[in-house]
Amino acid sequence: MKNQLSKITPLHQEIMHQTRARVDSLVKPQGSLGALEEIAIKLSGIYGTTKPKIEKKAVIVMCADHGVCAEGIASAPPVVTWVQSLNIAKGVSGVGALAKAAGATVYTVDIGIDQPDKHPTLIDKRILNGSGNISKGNAMTYKEATDAVQVGIDMVKRAVDEGHNLIATGEMGIGNTTPSTAILALLTGKSPFEITGVGANFPVDQLDHKAAVIEKSISGKKINLDDPIDIIASVGGLDIAGMTGIMLGGAIYRVPVIVDGYISTVSAILASKLVPNLNDFIFASHASEEKSAALATSLLGLKPYLNLNMRLGEGSGAVLAFNLLEAACTMNNDMITFEEAGIGVV
Ligand SMILES: Cc1cc2ncn([C@H]3O[C@H](COP(=O)(O)O)[C@@H](O)[C@H]3O)c2cc1C
Numbered sequence: 411m412k413n414q415l416s417k418i419t420p421l422h423q424e425i426m427h428q429t430r431a432r433v434d435s436l437v438k439p440q441g442s443l444g445a446l447e448e449i450a451i452k453l454s455g456i457y458g459t460t461k462p463k464i465e466k467k468a469v470i471v472m473c474a475d476h477g478v479c480a481e482g483i484a485s486a487p488p489v490v491t492w493v494q495s496l497n498i499a500k501g502v503s504g505v506g507a508l509a510k511a512a513g514a515t516v517y518t519v520d521i522g523i524d525q526p527d528k529h530p531t532l533i534d535k536r537i538l539n540g541s542g543n544i545s546k547g548n549a550m551t552y553k554e555a556t557d558a559v560q561v562g563i564d565m566v567k568r569a570v571d572e573g574h575n576l577i578a579t580g581e582m583g584i585g586n587t588t589p590s591t592a593i594l595a596l597l598t599g600k601s602p603f604e605i606t607g608v609g610a611n612f613p614v615d616q617l618d619h620k621a622a623v624i625e626k627s628i629s630g631k632k633i634n635l636d637d638p639i640d641i642i643a644s645v646g647g648l649d650i651a652g653m654t655g656i657m658l659g660g661a662i663y664r665v666p667v668i669v670d671g672y673i674s675t676v677s678a679i680l681a682s683k684l685v686p687n688l689n690d691f692i693f694a695s696h697a698s699e700e701k702s703a704a705l706a707t708s709l710l711g712l713k714p715y716l717n718l719n720m721r722l723g724e725g726s727g728a729v730l731a732f733n734l735l736e737a738a739c740t741m742n743n744d745m746i747t748f749e750e751a752g753i754g755v756v
């Protein structure tokens with residue numbers, strides 16, 4: 411991984427400069443297509459061409475269980491991770507349906523489901539049968555965390571090799587808002603009692619219990635906060651690790667990655683600690699309704715484009731932003747310039 415990260419190169423500044431000049435010359439008041447203009451310019455810097463084009467899109471969904479569910483921090487039982495992962499692979503879950511609408515491939519990855527069996531419809535990258543109970547010890551070893559991040563990097567390579575040049579992140583893991591909030595508490599210094607949200611409809615009157623479990627998970631551990639792998643090993647999860655790898659994979663293989671909601675955003679924050687210019691390669695999608703999603707997004711430093719009051723996860727919000735990136739390319743490719751239109755600049 412270290413070797414791969416050291417080869418990441420900056421965005422193509424000269425090409426972005428040329429794309430900006432072209433976007434400014436298109437037949438519209440300068441700046442009037444707002445974020446679409448910025449998206450087109452950023453994409454040109456990633457792809458290294460003034461006329462980028464989206465070929466095929468894929469959402470990679472990392473599925474894993476969390477030992478901390480034993481503490482009663484989620485409304486659904488852990489077996490839902492397995493059942494719902496199969497539904498995602500079948501295309502009948504939230505992300506399945508929305509990916510179909512977007513014309514995107516879905517890669518459903520078993521990176522750590524706690525089941526005795528594997529399933530042929532899931533891509534078998536299982537590192538562990540679920541992470542450890544973080545309120546009683548570490549989630550996993552440092553090596554397991556490293557391997558799980560590598561799974562994400564390798565999945566991006568596979569998607570790119572299979573013709574995709576735009577990736578979205580997703581996850582399925584009952585209980586995963588708990589490690590996500592533990593990570594956010596560590597990185598912001600905020601109290602879990604201040605930032606813990608309901609996740610998948612955990613009862614509000616039991617939120618203090620969830621926060622107390624998170625507090626217990628982060629206190630008394632010696633964690634190197636400058637090392638995201640150590641953070642994942644101590645209080646993370648395999649799905650979070652896999653998504654961290656997807657973000658890194660985007661920068662390594664030079665394909666844009668769209669971040670989904672709360673859990674994805676926390677994974678992106680971890681990835682940005684390994685790649686300082688990570689934000690050049692990733693795009694936020696929607697503003698999740700989860701309590702601390704806005705805090706996570708502001709820490710990451712990206713602005714979500716959509717506000718649809720969603721809070722599902724799975725990659726459901728990220729796949730909706732495929733269309734925005736495609737629209738930005740179409741704007742840049744298909745609009746004519748003032749000169750071509752035979753009128754003066756407005
Ligand atoms: C049926 C069902 C489908 C889901 N799809 C995504 N999530 C979302 O909810 C979970 C995180 O919330 P918590 O930490 O409260 O468990 C993750 O699996 C996330 O993907 C779901 C949750 C449920 C119950």
Ligand SMILES: O=C(O)c1cccnc1
Nearest residue numbers: 609671672698721722723
């Ligand atoms: O924002 C998300 O991605 C989210 C929020 C709640 C539960 N699961 C996912």
